[in-house]
Amino acid sequence: MLNLIYWELFKTYSKWRTYIGFIAVGVLIPVIMWIMSYSGEQMIQRQLRSLQKDFFISGNLFNGWVIGQLIMNGLWVHVPALIALVAGDQLSGEATGGTFRLILIRPVSRTRILNAKYFATLLYTASLVLFIGGLSLGLGLWIFGSGDLIAIDREGISILPESELIGRFFLAYALAMWTMFVVATLAFFISSFVENAIGPIITTMTVIVIFLIVSNLPVESVENIKPFLFTTQISVWTEAFKDPYDWSKIIKSCAALGINSLLFYSATLIIFKRKDILS
């Protein structure tokens, strides 16, 4: 099995499209940092303006942790596209290249081949999330320094002490990774239907956009559907910046996301095992 995974990883990381995500993020994050270095502090000041009328506020509130959180907030709409770019190519790419027949005549079960491909997809997803985290925090802390994190959400303002932030960001990226696994599994699932990688990428993004719209509709008739849509839980990573942690919400969201991944993967397995290879 390890050998299979090794070769799937080798194939994945041999394609230049795998690096599109890393290059895009590698260019975008420094650009965001550059823009932030000019106007980021004003943004924090604006958020705290009403408090500053009556309170003297001190401390480095515009720091690398704040930048890291801002980048997470901004990128989670675009990162699924980068993940679908690779995950959507895992099965359809073999069909496009006409290599399915070649790999499936080997004395290895289809399930093991699919598992190896899926594992390679998840590893790519994890590596992209870790790259985003490492680059945004590493560069952010280097340029803007460290300090406490000001987290503003609908409930109000939280000031999270610097000493807690490594743990909180670790949890945030772990949750983000878990969310992106669902996106990867969805693209992987769609790629089992088709023989062209473009289809899974576009379809995955279409499904995400439709689900996101439904998840954010303030209409009572869709309230019962919302918990089943993975997009409702897509921002679970923000729970890492709540004080105290709402573990029951985190566990529920993770379970819902896990079930989504499991369903998509099970469906892929069924389709792949019954698939007629005609190319």
Place this chain on the structure above:
Amino acid sequence: MKKYSTIIVLIIFSISLSFAQQITAQKIMQNLKEHFDAINDYTVTLDIKPNIERFNTKEMRLRLFYKQPDKVHIESKGFVMIPRQLFETNPSQLLSKFDPILIETKKDSGRTVYVLRLLSKPEKNHPALENYISIDGERWVILKLQSIPAEGRTIDITFDYITVDNNYILPSLMNASFNFGSDDDAIAKMKGFKGMPTKGTIEIRYSDYQVNKGLSNEIFEQKKTSKE
């Protein structure tokens, strides 16, 4: 003879009483200033415990450096938030910025307490500010400050004191409660944001005073965190 001496004592007593009653708001502020002027500089550690709605933060600790007449510098490892009124209890500043009016003289725990209304001196493009302060007429320190920075907004601050180096009476505890009315950011509320913090209390404990140690001016110039 005894009758005359009793009358003389009564006359002297009534004269001194009438002088005591004639103390003016300016004189009270001047006494407050003179007492405070004995302190040329000090450093103190502040432990701040906020309890503010929709504002979640841990206890904060900072080192505050003060030098006459109005130099303040703060050193902290992280985020700190202090009511601005804390910096506006300097008697020199109060005298220069406000017109005091004595509105009440009362006894509290056997001490004479003067209640003054401070109305800000007219300044172009600055709305009038109104403060009420209670001053201990024996120790010449501010016991209570009520600030009304704008209509519907109030900050109440009370102070407890300790004697430092057997000579200087300085705050040991400050309790501030504030109510800034409602946050009227309608756009933010439409997005589901419950609004900025508007009500709460802040408790500040003072410790580790170092008084009149001759603080250098450089301390107040070195960092952006200083508030002058």
